[in-house]
Amino acid sequence: MSVPHVSGSIGFHALSSRDAILSSAENFVLYLLLEAQPHAVGGRRLPLNLGIVLDRSGSMYDEQRLDYVSEAVTYLIDQLGPEDRAAIVAFADRAAVVATSDQLQQDKARVKRAIDDIDLLEIGGGTQMALGMEAALAEVEKNYSPDRLNRLLILTDGQTYEERKCLDLARKQHGRISCSTLGVGIEFNEKLLMEMAEASGANYHFINDPATIPGIFSSELLGLRNVALTNARMEVRLSAGVELKEAYRASPQIYPFKNALPNAERLLSLALGDVEAETATSVLLVLVLAPRNPGRVRLAQASLYYDAPSAPGQCAKADAVVTYTLDRGAVGKANAYVMNLVDQVSIAKMQSQAEAAAASGNMDKATRLLGNAISGTQRLGHTKATQVLVSLQNEMKKTQSLESRAAKTQLLTAQATLRKTQMLDPESVKDALQE
Amino acid sequence: MIQCAECGHDNMDGLEYCDACGAKLPATAAPTPEPLPVDAPPDVAVAVSAPADTPPVPVSLNAVALKAKLTITRGGTVGKEFVLQTGDNLVGRWDPDSGAFPEVDLELDDPEARISRKHALLRVAERLSLEDIGSLNGTFVNRGKRLDPGSPVTLTDGDEIIIGKTFFKVSVS
Structure with a gap:
């Protein structure tokens, strides 16, 4: 069983899928x-220091995208308190500080x-x-201050030039300035936007319908x-005879940690970024255990x-x-709370x-995998x-590819939906933790 | 190992979903408890599986196959005989959960479980050969050095083999 630890205002615990396992000859x-x-500590919150980065390329004029963006940013400005800071930047071929x-x-009125x-800015169309x-x-x-929440909110609808540079900029700021990304439509590179958000432990949002842009801004806020x-970052020291098979962020968003490998001291280091109060932030490790004699x-x-x-530098x-x-x-049932997250991951x-x-x-393999994913969500x-x-x-069966607009939209929707962890209701969580 | 019923992929015990196709795997077949030798290092990871792609040994029908049998000489029911069939004979312990249905089933002769469920293969063709397929406690011929898993050696009449902690005499005619 795990040893719960409460440090100041944080709960942190380790839960295994099983508390007892058979001494077996096999891994x-x-x-x-x-x-x-x-x-949450008595309603105190970190003052914000935001950089809002808005795509003003030619395609943003489609589907009233710019209208919805300006509605969303106006709303956000109205919500900022006197202690909050925010700057707004638009980019196309060039960048302009709005x-x-x-x-x-x-x-505020002048900024609005x-x-x-923003549609009149002369900064090109790229x-x-x-x-x-x-x-x-x-x-x-x-x-910038460590006592503020420093974050970029980046909204884009297109494939950018210099993807590598964008990712490096996001990575370089890790632990200082996090980076949430919002992709509109189907032309943007979702892998890049996800990776930028993951590099700093912030959020990725997919926006199919531009009318939802204001809603997504308000949920991000x-x-x-x-x-x-x-x-936040986690360090995990694995005992001898314990090997890492896979490592995932399991909540509040689900994604694999790329290149997560323990170092020579068997120490695994994982970046988590900003952590919300009263929200589970978790990591799921798939471990391979070598055979052992009975014992703890x-x-x-x-x-x-x-x-x-x-209070920096807590642990x-x-x-x-x-x-x-x-x-x-003595080998009981698997822990239901852990297995629920195993299923989702x-x-x-x-x-x-x-x-x-x-x-x-x-396509055969893809269809079979999707079929099994569907059985899982059912x-x-x-x-x-x-x-x-x-x-x-269905889209894949119909077109035998993922090239069509419809298929790409379905794919982006599926990614974004499965990425969001569905937490069990608090009552069943409590039971699982008390087991 | 749990074999996926949908695609046949071999998955490690304890996995919930097939690594290859995502099918839900049957509730982990609880592995047979198998105590380690007391002196075994506790942190040695041991892969215990027959390589999936081991080619079946072609058995020529024209060639006169050998007749071979094993007799337990120590560490089990002394004197018990196992007549080998032509082709492959799995040496191990019966365990339907993991799909181990050995021809030479030592379940009853191995109370300490020193023999892996899928321990070794004896092939009867023009010659008799023995191959360790990734056992935990090893396979030995004439008290020599432990056989390398996956490398068959030829046996001749009168050889002594040790499987886990059970000793056998080999008879070939």
Whole structure:
């Protein structure tokens, strides 16, 4: 069983899929969930320091996209308090600072008019996202403080030039300035936007219908208001005889950690970024355990490092312990809470395997993987995810590819839907944790 | 190992979903408890599976196959005989959960479970050969050095083999 640890205002624990496993002659897979949950501290929140980066390329004039963007940004400006800072940057072939944070403080009405006139800016029609990021980062740096929540919100609808540079800019700011990304339509590179968000532990949003842009801005803002910790990262020391098979972020969004490998000291380091209060932030490790004689064994020691408001450099620890036994009767059922997340992570993995299979022309394999993903969401009772996957599978069967506009839209919708962790209701969570 | 019923992929015990096709795997077949030798290093990962692509040994019908049998000489029911059939004979312990249905089933002769469920293969063709297929406690011929898994050696009449902790005499005619 896990050893719960409460440090200040954070709960951090390690939960194994099983507390007891059979001493066997064969390697055995065990799922280990490392979950942190900061508690809200008396309504205190971090003041914001935002850089809003808006795509103003030619395609943004379609579908009234710019209208919805300016509605969303206007709403956001109205929500900012006196302690918050925000700068707004537009980019196309060039970048233009629409409003600095000083201008926004001095005259909100004037800034709103400038946002409304964003369609008139003469900055060309291309998609130079890196230039927009650089200009916004320079603005955010002016008000940078570890006691603020420093973040870029990047909205784009196109394939940018210099993708590598965008990713490097996001990565370089890790632990300082996080980077949420919003992709509109089907032309943008979702892999790039996801990776930029993952590099800093922020959010990725897919926007199919431009009319939902204001809603997504407001949910991102709610999340920002709720952030309790910044610069979180986890270090996991694996015991001898415990190998890492796969590592995933399991909540609040689901994605694989790329190139997650323990170092020579068997230490695995994972970046988590900003962490919201009263929201589970977790990592799921798929471990391969070597045979052992009966007894209690510590599989891993996990440390969670983070900065709390005006208290940087905090750490919470949790140990993962299991019992090896020869008694079949002692091996109970798997932990339902952990297995629910195993299911969700596995289904998201099947979807991306299906995507890869389809991309390499193996439509049979892709269809089979999607079929199994659908069985999974049905078992979990995730109606929305089931519908989305069925639409994707139908589209794929019809066109035998993922090239069509309809298929691409279904694919992006499926990715975004499966990426969002569906947490079990608090009551069943409580039971699982008490087991 | 759990073999996926849909695509045949071999998955590690404890996995929930097939690594290859995503099918839900049957509730983990609880592996047979198998204590390790006391002196076994606790942190050695041991892969215990027959290579999936081991080609079946072609058995020529024209060639006169050998007749071969094993007799337990120590570490089990001494004197018990196993007559080998032509072709492959799996040596191991019966375990339907993991799909181990050995021809030479040592379940009853191995109370300490020193023999892996899929331990070794004896092939009867023009010659008799023995191959360790990734056992935990090893396979030995004439008390020599442990056989390398996946590398068959030829046996002749009168050889002594050790499988786990059970000793056999080989008779070939």
